[in-house]
Amino acid sequence: MAEDLLADIRLNGAVPRHVAVIMDGNGRWARERHLPRPLGHRAGMKAVREVVEGAIATGVEVLTLFAFSDENWQRPPTEISALMDLLEEYIAGEVDELRGQGVRVNVLGERARLGPSARAAVERVERDTARGDRLTLNLCISYSSRAELARAARLLAEEVLKGTKRLEDIDEDALRAKLYTAPWGDPDLLIRTSGERRLSNFLLWQLAYTELYITPVLWPDVTRRELFEAILDYQRRDRRFGKVTA
Numbered sequence: 001m002a003e004d005l006l007a008d009i010r011l012n013g014a015v016p017r018h019v020a021v022i023m024d025g026n027g028r029w030a031r032e033r034h035l036p037r038p039l040g041h042r043a044g045m046k047a048v049r050e051v052v053e054g055a056i057a058t059g060v061e062v063l064t065l066f067a068f069s070d071e072n073w074q075r076p077p078t079e080i081s082a083l084m085d086l087l088e089e090y091i092a093g094e095v096d097e098l099r100g101q102g103v104r105v106n107v108l109g110e111r112a113r114l115g116p117s118a119r120a121a122v123e124r125v126e127r128d129t130a131r132g133d134r135l136t137l138n139l140c141i142s143y144s145s146r147a148e149l150a151r152a153a154r155l156l157a158e159e160v161l162k163g164t165k166r167l168e169d170i171d172e173d174a175l176r177a178k179l180y181t182a183p184w185g186d187p188d189l190l191i192r193t194s195g196e197r198r199l200s201n202f203l204l205w206q207l208a209y210t211e212l213y214i215t216p217v218l219w220p221d222v223t224r225r226e227l228f229e230a231i232l233d234y235q236r237r238d239r240r241f242g243k244v245t246a
C-alpha cells in the first residue's frame with residue numbers, strides 16, 4: 001500500500017505546490033505486450049486518474065500534465081485520432097468525478113489545431129469544472145514550449161505596436177505574464193517516466209529552478225505510489241535557487 005508513503009510525506013511537511021509530469025512510455029508498454037500503441041495510451045488513462053487522486057491526497061495544488069505535444073502531430077494519423085478520441089473519452093468519463101473532487105481543469109496549448117469535437121470537449125470540461133478549488137489540473141495539449149515562448153513574444157510585440165506597452169517595460173515579469181502558465185507559477189517538481197532524460201520542449205522557461213525526478217516506470221504502470229516516492233525524494237532536496245544556504 002502507498003499509505004505508508006503518504007504518512008511519511010505528511011510527517012516531512014512541505015509538499016511541492018506545483019508538480020509537472022511528462023507522461024512517457026505508453027508506446028513501449030504496448031510493444032512489450034505486442035499490442036497496438038493506442039492501447040498503451042488507453043492504459044495510460046488509468047495512471048492519469050491515479051496521479052490526480054494522489055495529488056489531491058498529498059495537497060499538491062497544481063498538476064500540469066504533458067498529454068500531447070506539437071511534435072506529436074507528426075505521428076501516424078491513426079495514432080493521432082486514437083489520442084484525440086481518448087482525450088474526449090477521458091473528459092466525458094471523468095468530468096463529473098473531477099468536479100466532485102474539486103478539480104479545476106484547464107487545457108494549455110494551441111487549441112485552434114484541435115478538431116471541432118475535441119475543442120468542444122475541452123471547452124466543456126473547462127466550463128464544468130471552473131469552480132474546482134482543491135486541485136488545478138492543467139492538460140497540455142498541442143503544446144510546445146518554444147511555440148509558447150514565440151507566442152508570448154508576439155503578444156508583447158503587438159502591445160508595443162499598439163502603444164499599450166513601452167519597450168522598456170518588457171522584462172521577465174512581462175514575458176511570464178504571457179505564458180499559458182501565468183496564473184500558477186513555476187513547477188516545484190518535474191516527474192518524467194520511462195527513464196528518458198530530456199525536457200522534450202516542455203515548459204522550458206518555467207522549469208528553470210524545478211527539481212527533476214526521473215523514474216524508469218512506464219507511464220501506464222504509474223500509480224499514486226510513484227507520485228508519493230517522487231514527493232518524498234523532493235522533500236530531501238535542498239533548493240537554493242542559485243543562492244547559498246543560509
Ligand code: FPP
Pocket residue numbers: 023024025026027028029041042044045048065066067068069072086087090139194219
Ligand atoms: C508518451 O508516450 C505519451 C503520449 C504521447 C500521450 C499521453 C497520453 C495519455 C497518458 C493518455 C490520455 C491522457 C489524457 C490526459 C486524456 P509515447 O507514446 O511517446 O511512448 P514511447 O516513448 O514508449 O513510444
